[in-house]
Amino acid sequence: MEQTRDQAVQLLNDAKLASDANAKVDKLTGLIELVVRKQPALLQEFLPELVLLQAEPQKPVRLFLAQLLEEATAAAPEPHILVTSLRCLTALLGDAVPAVVKRSVLAANPVFRVVLAVAAGGGLHEAGAAALREMWAVASEFKSAIIKLAVNHSNDGVKLNAIKFLEQTVVLYTGDLLPTLYPGAPSEALRMQPWPPSHALLKPTVLAREAEAHLMELVAMLKPPKVDSLAGPITIVAIKVVSSIAQQRPNFMGRVLPTLLGLASRCGEEGSTVAVSTSTAVKAALLTVLRCRAPTALPWHKKVTKGLQVMGAGDAAEAENRKVKEEPQAAPAQGQPGGPPAQQQVPAAAPPQPAITPKAELDQIMAVLGALAADPHPQQRGMLNSFVAGLQPALLADVVIANMARLPTRGQMGLAPAPAPNGALLAGLMQGLSNRPATPPGPIAGPRPPQGPPPVPIPVPVARPPPNIQLAPKDLTHAQRAALRRGAVERILAATKTPARHFRAGLLARLATKAPKQDGVADEMLESLLRDFHAQGGYALVMKWLFSLYVADAGLEPADALVANTATGMEVDQADGSAVESKPALLEGLEGEEASIATTESRIALSHEAGPSGQEQRSGPDLSGSQYEAVLLAVCEGVREALPAGDRTIARILLEAPVLPSPGVPNLLRDLCAGGGDWATLGLTTAQNIIMLRPPNRFAALGVVLDVAVCKQSDARGKAIRLVANKLFPMIALAPRIERFASQQLHSLMERPKPKPTAAGKPALPAGGKRLHAANVQLKQPLTAANADEPGASISEADGNRLCGLYCVLCTKRQTLLRGLFEVYAAAGPGGKAAIQKQAPALARVVGPAAPALIALVNATPPRSEPLMLACLYALTEKDKPPEALVKACLAQHTRRRDPRWLVPALAGMTRAAVVAVFPSLLNLDAARFNDMIHRLRNVPEEGKGLMNPSEILVALHTADLQKEKIPIRKLILALNLCLDQRDVFTPEALALTLQQLVVRTPLPPLFMRFVIQTQALAPKLKGYIMELLGTLVSRNIWSEPQQWKGWVMCAKETAPDSFPALLQLPTAMLKEALRQMPPAITKQLLEFATSGSSPVTVPRTTLVLLKELTTAVPRLPQPAEAQPAASGSAS
Structure with missing residues (x-):
C-alpha cells in the first residue's frame, strides 16, 4: 500500500504541474486507477486535494473531476467522503460551461442513491449520527440546486439530466423499499429493504411530501x-x-x-x-x-x-x-366451468402466505450469520445486529427454524468454537446475498400451508461392519482421458454466470496449458472465446492462459519465479479486465505452479510500472515457436477477425502479455498496419505503446514503425512518419536508430554503377559495399521495394518519394540533417532527384529562410545539388521577403558562379539600384525563370507594392550595359519579346511611358527604333503618339545614327501615309535617301499629299521638285549593292 501511495503522490504532483489539459487528464486517470479502484482507503487522504481541481481553467479537467467524484463515492461510501464529494459537485453545478454542469448532474443519480442508502443503513444507530446528519443536509442542498437547474437553466442538455434526477428522487422517496447500505459495507452490498419503523433521519411522511412537491414542479412545467x-x-x-x-x-x-x-x-x-x-x-x-x-x-x-x-x-x-x-370475466370461468358466477357462494380467499425461502439462499444467509457471529470484533458485532434487523420477518423465521436443527447437543457443549471464516469468503457470501432480489413484504399472521400427516417412524437396521472388498483401479485410455478433459473444459466454458468466475478463468487456463495438443482443448477455448469475446470474459481468461503458458514454456520453477520484496499481486477481473490488488495473504498457501504464476504476474506488473528507460532491459526467455507464441498470435488474429478496428483489445493483450516473442509479434503488427485505415492506426498505436511501456520489446516495435514509414501504402506511411517525427524521434534513446534507418533509406536512392561480370559470369558486389537495410517481412502489400537496393537498379519517382519521405520530415526536426539530403541528391538517379525535389518546397517552408543550417548550405552548396538548393530558395522567397543573411549568401553564390539563377531569390531583398546593376546578368535566364523574375520585381512580399513598375523594367532592359557582362544583343531582343508577350502587364500606357523616358536619352538605346516598331504593332491606338515621335526624331537628326536611321525609315514606310508629315520635315537629301528605300507608290502618294494643301507642315520648294523628279523618273530595279542595306535595316 505504501508503494501505491508513493505512485499516487507522484501522479498528483505531475497532474498539478502539467500545463496541457490532456496531459493533466492522463495523469488523473492513472491516479483514479490507484486511489479509487486499487486502494480506496487512500481516498480519505487524496480527495481533499482532488476537489481543488474545480478551480482549474481547463474544461476537460473539470469534466473529469465529476467522473472522479462519481467513482469515488461508489468505491468508498463513507459519510465524510460523500460530504466532500457532494460539496464539490454542488460547486460544479454553477460552472459557466454547460458540459461540466451536465456531467455533474449526470453523476448526481448514482451519488444521491448511495447517500440515501448510507443514511438508511446508518441511521438505525447512534454511532456516527452527527456525520450522517451533516451528509444529509449537504445532500439536500445539492438536490435543491439540481431542482433549480431543471427549471431555470438555459441549456437543454442540463435540463434533461436534471429532470431525470427528479424522477429518481420521487420514485426513491415514495417506494415501499428503501436502498440500504450498512456501515463498513462496500457499495456492492447495497440492497432494497422495507422502511425501518423508526429512523433518526428518514421519515416516510416527510420524504413523501418532498416527493409530491418535486412532482408538482414537473407538472407545472x-x-x-x-x-x-x-x-x-x-x-x-x-x-x-x-x-x-x-x-x-x-x-x-x-x-x-x-x-x-x-x-x-x-x-x-x-x-x-x-x-x-x-x-x-x-x-x-x-x-x-x-x-x-x-x-x-x-x-x-x-x-x-x-x-x-x-x-x-x-x-x-x-x-x-x-x-x-374481458379480464374480469375470464377469471370466474377458469374456476367454475359448470355455472354462472352469481349463483355460487365463493368463500373469502385466505390471506396470501409468504413463500418459503429457497434452500440455497437460506444456506447462504446462515453462512453469513455464522461468519459474523464467529468474529469477536465489536464492529462485526454491530454488523451482525444490523444484518439481523434488516431481515424480513418471514425470512428470519425460516432462518431460526433451519438453525434449530444445528443446536449443539448436551455432549457437544464443551467443544471449541469453529475457526473464523476467511475474510474473502465472507465478503463473497455477503456480495452474493446482496444480489438476491428482495421479496415484497406480505402479511405474516396467516397460517402456513398444511404440512400433511406426521411422518411414520421407520425402523433402522443395526449397522454392520462394511465388507472388506479389494478393488483394483483401472486406468483410463488416452481417448477417455482426452474426452474427459474436453468435457470438463466445455462445461466450465458454458458456466459463464458462476459466482466463482475468478476461479473459472484460472482453472480453464491451467487445463488448457496442461492438456496435450492433440486433445484440441486450446482450439475449443479459442472458438468459445471468439464467439462472444467480451461477454465471455475473454480478456481475463486470455491473460490467465498466457501467464500459465509462460510459466510452463519458460521452464520457471516456483523458486525462480519468486520476486524479492514483492508486495502486491495482480488479478484481472472477469468483467472489465481492470487490475485489482490482492493481499499478500492470498498468495500464502499456493504451491508449485500456482505460486509461480502469481508471482510471475506480480513481477511483470512491477516491470511495466517501472516505465520506459533509456536502456534496453533483459527480454526474458526466447519463446518463439512455442505454444505460448502460437496461442498469443491465434488469439490476436481471432480478435482481429471478430471485433472491429476501433476495439483496443489487441493492444491491451500485447501490452499486458508476459513476453512478446519475435518475430511473431512484430509480424502481427506489420499485418495490422498493412490493413490500412483504422487497422493501421491500431497497429501503430500498439507499437508506440510497446515502445513506451515495454523496454525489452522497444526496438522490435520501433522496427515495425520504421518499416511502415517506408511502405507503399500512402495512408499507413503518412501515419507512421508522423508518429516517428512527433513522438519517437524526440526520445534520446531512439533518435540515433531512427536517424540511421532514415539515412539508409535515403542513401538507397544513390546511383551505383552496374557491376562488371566476373570470370564465372556472376555479377560482383561493389567494392566494400554493404547491402542497405530492407524490410524482411511480407505484408498484404510489400512494405519496401523489392529492388531498391540492388546495384545499378533504377528507382522510380514513386519509390523515391517513399524512401526519402521519412528523412525529409526528420530534417524539419533536426536541421543539421539537411546537408545529407543535398549530398544524396547530388548522387541520386533521375527518379530519386525528382522525388527529393518534389518534397523540397514544403521542407524549405517548414525550415524557414532564416535557419542557420540552410544559410550555411547556401554558402557552401554541395556540388551537383544546385537545382535542389534553387528549388528550396525559390519556394522560400515566393511569398516571403528573404532575410538579409540569405540575400548576402545568394549574391555571394552569384559572384562565385556567375549564375543568374541565384539572383532571383534575392531580388525581393535588394534595393532598386542594386537590381538595376545586375540586370545584364538577368538577361541570361531562361524564359520561365525570366518571367518569374519579372513577377517578383512587380510584387515584393510583405510590402504590398512592386520594386519596379513595368515601364521601369523596360527602361532598365534598354539601358543595360551589355558590354560589361558580354551579353549578346540577341539576349536583349529575347528578353524584350518576353516582356511584350505579357500584354496584361505591359499595357499601352506602360509602353508610351517607356518611349517618353527613352527618347530623351543621348545616344538612343540600340533597340530603340525596333521597340518603336513593336509598340506600333502591339498598340495601334498609340499611332498618333508614334507619328509625333518620328517628327521629334527628325529634329534630333536621327540620320546621324545609322542603325536608328534604318529603323526610322522602316517605321515611316510601315506607317505611311500617317508618316507623311514626318517625311516632309526631312532635308531634301535625306528624303531622297529614304524614298529610294520605299516603293514608288509611296513617293507618288507623298507628292499628292504635299501638293494638296492639307499638309500640316510647310513644304519647301526643293522638296516638291525632288518629289516630281522621282515620280517622273523611270523606275529601276535596285542594284545588289543597294538591296543589302535594306535587308540589314529590316533585320535590325
Whole structure:
C-alpha cells in the first residue's frame, strides 16, 4: 500500500504541474486507477486535494473531476467522503460551461442513491449520527440546486439530466423499499429493504411530501404558458417522466392526469403549436394509464378515453378498454366451468402466505450469520445486529427454524468454537446475498400451508461392519482421458454466470496449458472465446492462459519465479479486465505452479510500472515457436477477425502479455498496419505503446514503425512518419536508430554503377559495399521495394518519394540533417532527384529562410545539388521577403558562379539600384525563370507594392550595359519579346511611358527604333503618339545614327501615309535617301499629299521638285549593292 501511495503522490504532483489539459487528464486517470479502484482507503487522504481541481481553467479537467467524484463515492461510501464529494459537485453545478454542469448532474443519480442508502443503513444507530446528519443536509442542498437547474437553466442538455434526477428522487422517496447500505459495507452490498419503523433521519411522511412537491414542479412545467416556452425535447422528456412516475406510483394519478389531459385537448385543436412529437408522447402516456389496473387509475379511464378520442387515438383507447372488460370475466370461468358466477357462494380467499425461502439462499444467509457471529470484533458485532434487523420477518423465521436443527447437543457443549471464516469468503457470501432480489413484504399472521400427516417412524437396521472388498483401479485410455478433459473444459466454458468466475478463468487456463495438443482443448477455448469475446470474459481468461503458458514454456520453477520484496499481486477481473490488488495473504498457501504464476504476474506488473528507460532491459526467455507464441498470435488474429478496428483489445493483450516473442509479434503488427485505415492506426498505436511501456520489446516495435514509414501504402506511411517525427524521434534513446534507418533509406536512392561480370559470369558486389537495410517481412502489400537496393537498379519517382519521405520530415526536426539530403541528391538517379525535389518546397517552408543550417548550405552548396538548393530558395522567397543573411549568401553564390539563377531569390531583398546593376546578368535566364523574375520585381512580399513598375523594367532592359557582362544583343531582343508577350502587364500606357523616358536619352538605346516598331504593332491606338515621335526624331537628326536611321525609315514606310508629315520635315537629301528605300507608290502618294494643301507642315520648294523628279523618273530595279542595306535595316 505504501508503494501505491508513493505512485499516487507522484501522479498528483505531475497532474498539478502539467500545463496541457490532456496531459493533466492522463495523469488523473492513472491516479483514479490507484486511489479509487486499487486502494480506496487512500481516498480519505487524496480527495481533499482532488476537489481543488474545480478551480482549474481547463474544461476537460473539470469534466473529469465529476467522473472522479462519481467513482469515488461508489468505491468508498463513507459519510465524510460523500460530504466532500457532494460539496464539490454542488460547486460544479454553477460552472459557466454547460458540459461540466451536465456531467455533474449526470453523476448526481448514482451519488444521491448511495447517500440515501448510507443514511438508511446508518441511521438505525447512534454511532456516527452527527456525520450522517451533516451528509444529509449537504445532500439536500445539492438536490435543491439540481431542482433549480431543471427549471431555470438555459441549456437543454442540463435540463434533461436534471429532470431525470427528479424522477429518481420521487420514485426513491415514495417506494415501499428503501436502498440500504450498512456501515463498513462496500457499495456492492447495497440492497432494497422495507422502511425501518423508526429512523433518526428518514421519515416516510416527510420524504413523501418532498416527493409530491418535486412532482408538482414537473407538472407545472407542462402547464401553459410555461409549456409553450419549452424546447421540444424538454417537453417530451417531461411528459415521459411524469407518466413514468404515475405508472410506478399510481397514488399520484390525480396530480398528473389533469395536466396530461389538458395537453391532449391542446394537441387536438386546429392551429396548435404543439409539435407532432409532443402529441405522440401524450398519446403514449395516456395509453399507459389505460393499461394500469391500480384502483386509483380506474376512475380516470373514461376521461382518458375522451382525451385520446380528441387526439385521434380513439381506436387504440377502445382496444385497451376491451381488454379491461374481458379480464374480469375470464377469471370466474377458469374456476367454475359448470355455472354462472352469481349463483355460487365463493368463500373469502385466505390471506396470501409468504413463500418459503429457497434452500440455497437460506444456506447462504446462515453462512453469513455464522461468519459474523464467529468474529469477536465489536464492529462485526454491530454488523451482525444490523444484518439481523434488516431481515424480513418471514425470512428470519425460516432462518431460526433451519438453525434449530444445528443446536449443539448436551455432549457437544464443551467443544471449541469453529475457526473464523476467511475474510474473502465472507465478503463473497455477503456480495452474493446482496444480489438476491428482495421479496415484497406480505402479511405474516396467516397460517402456513398444511404440512400433511406426521411422518411414520421407520425402523433402522443395526449397522454392520462394511465388507472388506479389494478393488483394483483401472486406468483410463488416452481417448477417455482426452474426452474427459474436453468435457470438463466445455462445461466450465458454458458456466459463464458462476459466482466463482475468478476461479473459472484460472482453472480453464491451467487445463488448457496442461492438456496435450492433440486433445484440441486450446482450439475449443479459442472458438468459445471468439464467439462472444467480451461477454465471455475473454480478456481475463486470455491473460490467465498466457501467464500459465509462460510459466510452463519458460521452464520457471516456483523458486525462480519468486520476486524479492514483492508486495502486491495482480488479478484481472472477469468483467472489465481492470487490475485489482490482492493481499499478500492470498498468495500464502499456493504451491508449485500456482505460486509461480502469481508471482510471475506480480513481477511483470512491477516491470511495466517501472516505465520506459533509456536502456534496453533483459527480454526474458526466447519463446518463439512455442505454444505460448502460437496461442498469443491465434488469439490476436481471432480478435482481429471478430471485433472491429476501433476495439483496443489487441493492444491491451500485447501490452499486458508476459513476453512478446519475435518475430511473431512484430509480424502481427506489420499485418495490422498493412490493413490500412483504422487497422493501421491500431497497429501503430500498439507499437508506440510497446515502445513506451515495454523496454525489452522497444526496438522490435520501433522496427515495425520504421518499416511502415517506408511502405507503399500512402495512408499507413503518412501515419507512421508522423508518429516517428512527433513522438519517437524526440526520445534520446531512439533518435540515433531512427536517424540511421532514415539515412539508409535515403542513401538507397544513390546511383551505383552496374557491376562488371566476373570470370564465372556472376555479377560482383561493389567494392566494400554493404547491402542497405530492407524490410524482411511480407505484408498484404510489400512494405519496401523489392529492388531498391540492388546495384545499378533504377528507382522510380514513386519509390523515391517513399524512401526519402521519412528523412525529409526528420530534417524539419533536426536541421543539421539537411546537408545529407543535398549530398544524396547530388548522387541520386533521375527518379530519386525528382522525388527529393518534389518534397523540397514544403521542407524549405517548414525550415524557414532564416535557419542557420540552410544559410550555411547556401554558402557552401554541395556540388551537383544546385537545382535542389534553387528549388528550396525559390519556394522560400515566393511569398516571403528573404532575410538579409540569405540575400548576402545568394549574391555571394552569384559572384562565385556567375549564375543568374541565384539572383532571383534575392531580388525581393535588394534595393532598386542594386537590381538595376545586375540586370545584364538577368538577361541570361531562361524564359520561365525570366518571367518569374519579372513577377517578383512587380510584387515584393510583405510590402504590398512592386520594386519596379513595368515601364521601369523596360527602361532598365534598354539601358543595360551589355558590354560589361558580354551579353549578346540577341539576349536583349529575347528578353524584350518576353516582356511584350505579357500584354496584361505591359499595357499601352506602360509602353508610351517607356518611349517618353527613352527618347530623351543621348545616344538612343540600340533597340530603340525596333521597340518603336513593336509598340506600333502591339498598340495601334498609340499611332498618333508614334507619328509625333518620328517628327521629334527628325529634329534630333536621327540620320546621324545609322542603325536608328534604318529603323526610322522602316517605321515611316510601315506607317505611311500617317508618316507623311514626318517625311516632309526631312532635308531634301535625306528624303531622297529614304524614298529610294520605299516603293514608288509611296513617293507618288507623298507628292499628292504635299501638293494638296492639307499638309500640316510647310513644304519647301526643293522638296516638291525632288518629289516630281522621282515620280517622273523611270523606275529601276535596285542594284545588289543597294538591296543589302535594306535587308540589314529590316533585320535590325
